[in-house]
Every structure is written in C-alpha cells, then in structure tokens.
Amino acid sequence: MQASDGARTVEVRVPATSANLGPGFDTLGLALSVYDELTVTALEAGELEISVEGTGADEIPTDASNLIARTIRYAYESVGIPAPGLRIAANNGIPHGRGLGSSGAAVVAGLLAAKGLLAGRAELSDTDLLRLATELEGHPDNVAPALFGGLTIAWTDEESPQHKKLLVHRGVAPVVFVPQSTMSTSTARSVLDPAVSREDAVFNVSRSALLIAALTQSPDLLLAATEDRLHQDRRAEAMPETDALVRALRARGFAAVVSGAGPSVLVLADGPGRRLEAAAVAEEHTRGSWQALMLAVDFMGGTVREPAEGA
Known part of the structure; x- marks a missing residue:
C-alpha cells in the first residue's frame, strides 16, 4: 500500500436494512439485497466532486453538506489525519425516506470509503466503524446490519455500541x-x-x-x-x-x-x-x-x- 491516500480509489457497496422487525424496537435489524454503490477517489485537499445516480438522486446534496462526504471527514478526524479532497460517484438503489436505512447506509458507505482510503496509514476496526456509525446515526440498529450483514442484535454498554450477527434460516x-x-x-x-x-x-x-x-x-x-x-x-x-x-x-x-x-x-x-x-x-x-x-x-x-x- 502507498504511504499517502492521494489519488487512491476505492469501491464501496452497502445493503439496505430494515430495523425493528416488529417488536425489536431500536435493537434488531436485517440486511437486505438492494444496494447503494459508490466509487471514491482521494484528491488534493479542498477539492470536492460529487455525482449521484439512481434512487433519490435529485434530492441528495452535491456540496460539502453531503452525508457521505461529511462522514469521510468525520472518520479522518477520528484518527487525527487531515481529510483529502474527494471525488464521489454514487449509484443508489436504496429508496430514500422509506424505512430502509438509506441514511444509515450513507454513513456506513462513508466510513468504509474512509477505511479503504486510509489503508496503510490508519486502521479502522469493526468496533471503530460501529462506534463512529452510531455516533453519526444516533443508534446502532440500522448501521449494524449495514456494516456486518445478516440479522443483527445491537445494544450499547457503558463503553460503546455492540452487536451480534446471526444467520437467518434459509426458509425466510x-x-x-x-x-x-x-x-x-x-x-x-x-x-x-x-x-x-x-x-x-x-x-x-x-x-x-x-x-x-x-x-x-x-x-x-x-x-x-x-x-x-x-x-x-x-x-x-x-x-x-x-x-x-x-x-x-x-x-x-x-x-x-x-x-x-x-x-x-x-x-x-x-x-x-x-x-x-x-x-x-x-x-x-x-x-x-x-x-x-x-x-x-x-x-x-x-x-x-x-x-x-x-x-
């Protein structure tokens, strides 16, 4: 891996999620097979290029307020490294504002993009990713299955958010x-x-x-x-x-x-x-x-x- 993230490009794919599942309010979540996909390239500091296709493309900001861009900057700040400029090309399949975890998916996408861009310079563990995602999203029930897949049980202890991933019966x-x-x-x-x-x-x-x-x-x-x-x-x-x-x-x-x-x-x-x-x-x-x-x-x-x- 190169020492700098300059010009590095990563590809990210994040599933939709359905949280609560009835009685499991703010606790249970399920990852589902419809996806947001994006390609992120590190540019010179201060540069920002964002393009969005697919579901909800007309509603998503393409300036510095973009949730994925803000999340990437947040991840860099968490490890004490200045964020690079960014080129983000997103292709969204997850319906927005419909209860399928679109905002959680954007947060997870930004964190995974940062993880890839930072490879060789700083490590974001699964624990780090869940903690940062929960800080940004407010609760872990959507971000846990978006990060880890399957059925997840999420909770928060005295130290940080936690999760347990379970495999779903093939008959479901x-x-x-x-x-x-x-x-x-x-x-x-x-x-x-x-x-x-x-x-x-x-x-x-x-x-x-x-x-x-x-x-x-x-x-x-x-x-x-x-x-x-x-x-x-x-x-x-x-x-x-x-x-x-x-x-x-x-x-x-x-x-x-x-x-x-x-x-x-x-x-x-x-x-x-x-x-x-x-x-x-x-x-x-x-x-x-x-x-x-x-x-x-x-x-x-x-x-x-x-x-x-x-x-």
Missing part, C-alpha cells in the same frame, strides 16, 4: 412493499409515548425473544413473533396507509411489520411461495400503487475494495 423470504410517500425518522419517532406499561414491555420482550428463534430456526413462528405493542400502533395515525396494509396482510396470516420508521412494509414470509401470495394481497389492497421488492437477506454487509486491475 423477505418482500418489501414501498409506497410513493416518504416519512422522516424524526417525525415517526415524535409520535411515540415516552413511557410504556409493564404489560406492554413484557409483551415485547417475549415477542423479541421469539423472533430470534423464528428467524434463525422456526420460520413458522414468524406471525406471532412479529407482534408489537411499543411503536407500530402509535405510528398508525401518521401512516394510515402503511397501518392498513400491515393489518390486511397480518389478517391473511403474513408476518407483516413497518419497515424501520416506515412507511414501507416488510413481510417475512416463510417461503418463496408465501411471498408471492403476500404480493398478491398487497397488489389487491393498494391497487398496484406500491412497489414490491422481492429481496434476499444480505449476509455480507458493507464491502470496500480497490478497483480491479484493468477494470
């Missing part, structure tokens, strides 16, 4: 229904009660524990395991169409939940056939106005590499 078949409308995380969180009853807390603890078993061993338990009393009903007024679709799908036996802060709906089907049935129900209920994304669980998480020779 995710499908996400994406509306045209958007919802900000801050708006979705503003409607939540500051306190919950002991009964509701115990209910969610039991369902969260069951959900781990359902996702890793027994997909037939997914419907019961995705019941929630902490956040979904409270967000219903802000997302009536999302709430109606979740209820319609669950009434037909599908493990449907609000994806992240919404307004997308995630169904954890117990097999590809059931996923197609869920899509038919959603098509009927929304009259085709929502997009169905037939996805797989991403097991790799975010990746960074130098471009192949001759590519």
Whole structure:
C-alpha cells in the first residue's frame, strides 16, 4: 500500500436494512439485497466532486453538506489525519425516506470509503466503524446490519455500541412493499409515548425473544413473533396507509411489520411461495400503487475494495 491516500480509489457497496422487525424496537435489524454503490477517489485537499445516480438522486446534496462526504471527514478526524479532497460517484438503489436505512447506509458507505482510503496509514476496526456509525446515526440498529450483514442484535454498554450477527434460516423470504410517500425518522419517532406499561414491555420482550428463534430456526413462528405493542400502533395515525396494509396482510396470516420508521412494509414470509401470495394481497389492497421488492437477506454487509486491475 502507498504511504499517502492521494489519488487512491476505492469501491464501496452497502445493503439496505430494515430495523425493528416488529417488536425489536431500536435493537434488531436485517440486511437486505438492494444496494447503494459508490466509487471514491482521494484528491488534493479542498477539492470536492460529487455525482449521484439512481434512487433519490435529485434530492441528495452535491456540496460539502453531503452525508457521505461529511462522514469521510468525520472518520479522518477520528484518527487525527487531515481529510483529502474527494471525488464521489454514487449509484443508489436504496429508496430514500422509506424505512430502509438509506441514511444509515450513507454513513456506513462513508466510513468504509474512509477505511479503504486510509489503508496503510490508519486502521479502522469493526468496533471503530460501529462506534463512529452510531455516533453519526444516533443508534446502532440500522448501521449494524449495514456494516456486518445478516440479522443483527445491537445494544450499547457503558463503553460503546455492540452487536451480534446471526444467520437467518434459509426458509425466510423477505418482500418489501414501498409506497410513493416518504416519512422522516424524526417525525415517526415524535409520535411515540415516552413511557410504556409493564404489560406492554413484557409483551415485547417475549415477542423479541421469539423472533430470534423464528428467524434463525422456526420460520413458522414468524406471525406471532412479529407482534408489537411499543411503536407500530402509535405510528398508525401518521401512516394510515402503511397501518392498513400491515393489518390486511397480518389478517391473511403474513408476518407483516413497518419497515424501520416506515412507511414501507416488510413481510417475512416463510417461503418463496408465501411471498408471492403476500404480493398478491398487497397488489389487491393498494391497487398496484406500491412497489414490491422481492429481496434476499444480505449476509455480507458493507464491502470496500480497490478497483480491479484493468477494470
């Protein structure tokens, strides 16, 4: 590796994520097979070139306020090295403002780009990446699966955020229904009660524990395991169409939940056939106005590499 990051180029790929998964509020997250991809080149200090294609391209700033650029600078500051200028070319596949972790993916993309650009000069460990991502995003439930893939349990102890990655049962078949409308995380969180009853807390603890078993061993338990009393009903007024679709799908036996802060709906089907049935129900209920994304669980998480020779 060269001693300087000048003119170094790295390629980054980060999956979408769905957090909460029903009862696992601010704790559980799942990486899904739709991606943001970017190529980042280190330039002379002070230079900045940003181009964006794909989903939400018209909404993303291309100046110094760009989240990926800010994250790269944050990572450099964390290791005490001045940030270089940047050329960022992004191709986004993750829907923005739909509860699929687009902001968390941007943070993870920036950190992985910094990790690649800094190779040979400073090391960003997995622990460092999760800590920095949580500092920027506010909580680790989306950034953990974006970094590490699979199903993640995230928590914060006295020292730093932590995670545990689990492999998902091959019988679990995710499908996400994406509306045209958007919802900000801050708006979705503003409607939540500051306190919950002991009964509701115990209910969610039991369902969260069951959900781990359902996702890793027994997909037939997914419907019961995705019941929630902490956040979904409270967000219903802000997302009536999302709430109606979740209820319609669950009434037909599908493990449907609000994806992240919404307004997308995630169904954890117990097999590809059931996923197609869920899509038919959603098509009927929304009259085709929502997009169905037939996805797989991403097991790799975010990746960074130098471009192949001759590519």
